[in-house]
Amino acid sequence: MDQKKLEDLLKMLQVNQGDLAKLSEQQRKDMKDYKFWKTQPVQKFGQEVDKEGPIDAQKRPEDVPADPLPMLGEFEWSTVDIEDAAQLEDVFVLLNENYVEDKDAAFRFNYTREFFHWALKPPGWSREWNVGVRVKATGKLVAFISAIPIDLAVRGKDVRSVEINFLCVHKQLRSKRMAPVLIKEITRRVNRQDIWHALYTAGVVLPSPISTCRYAHRPINWAKLQDVGFTDVPAGKTAPEMVAMYALPGKTKTSGLRRMAAGDVDAALALLVKYQRRFELVQKFSKAEFAHWFLGEDESASDDDASRVIHSYVVEDADGKITDFFSFYSLPFTVLEHAVHKELGIGYLFYYASDADFAFDDRFSAEATAALKTRLTALIGDATILAKQAKMDVFNALTSQDNTLFLDALKFGPGDGFLNFYLFNYKAFPVTGGIKDDKSYDTERRSNVGVVML
């Protein structure tokens, strides 16, 4: 998750393609100016990769210091026990109040206990990997970073890794080089457990992205988005025209579509594994991980659609076979100081899989492309309808996976934010991100990024 996502949501405006192409160049500093990152085992800009693999020589956990890095005088390290309600609340207060940049923000992320239990406690999660910094005198949590274990595969090679997320420094402590200390400390803790690689994403350009995807947004409740100042009437259009343009049917269309149940886990996982083989950067889910990520933590407790974090669906054909699967998660905004609206529902497309092009040898052939495009457009179209039923007002996706096949048809407008994917201590050839040089959707090459990060 990344503050850039918010910024581009806030600016669902027309963007000049030429300017965008230049933007990522401008965002990039000279390598020597990355005072921290130039000291880390990451790929340098423009560095030729001869062979994919680790950057540093293999070390042993015993070679890694057992004690945390020194912390500046008035602060102290604090391992946050996310199973303790009060400590978990410290985390979401920090994130809710500091993930958003501008100080008169009209919106805040509304992270909840349920969201964090889902996001931070997959099978194999480690208590040590929820790292906080507190003010010694008051105990106030002022910075946070987290890691969760993930079996990554990069072009078919297994890379045991962690996923780094929720890096946040309190607004009043910015630009004081606390982020590098947090990153070094989480690295130390992860290395102590014999893991040497990480996957992370950021809106900012760092050395060096393995892939870059673009955000896309599908307004669901356009009138509400306009009410809260999220979007505006484009020149030459009227508000009723916009509402009509984004209107969605009340019911889903795919026959055999139903919510995924515990009994579907084997079939849906097998389908996802088969589907994801096409991509070059993927997460390999165990059965327990799949159940965690797609059934959710305490789903039995919540049959109420609007309070669910993860929504997963399968399509079962007449013979009882699972042919398709899709999922999306919810991370709403709180709307501050608005007379009518208190919350903005936001849905994020997560993983999906379909057998639509399995019968073809070449997934890029015209026939395979047409078959998958038709099926995905129907499926993700239904996902937007279900998102609407779950009170979501906008639905976000990236240009990763095979998404560029349906983004235009389903009225996902290109955002002005990009998400860069990075690997720590692993060099690899670039992976296509679903955008062309001019940053428009690449419907031909699509993307080879299969992994989806929160």
Ligand SMILES: CC(C)(COP(=O)(O)OP(=O)(O)OC[C@H]1O[C@@H](n2cnc3c(N)ncnc32)[C@H](O)[C@@H]1OP(=O)(O)O)[C@@H](O)C(=O)NCCC(=O)NCCS
């Ligand atoms: C991201 C954040 C923690 C950075 O803290 P900061 O106070 O701005 O920066 P610091 O002075 O501590 O550190 C600067 C260094 O961190 C790097 N950095 C900044 N953002 C980063 C990110 N998202 N991921 C990794 N490194 C990052 C900078 O490039 C710089 O290193 P360099 O000299 O090698 O270029 C802070 O801006 C924040 O909390 N933002 C809101 C939440 C957010 O966007 N989180 C990141 C999600 S990806």
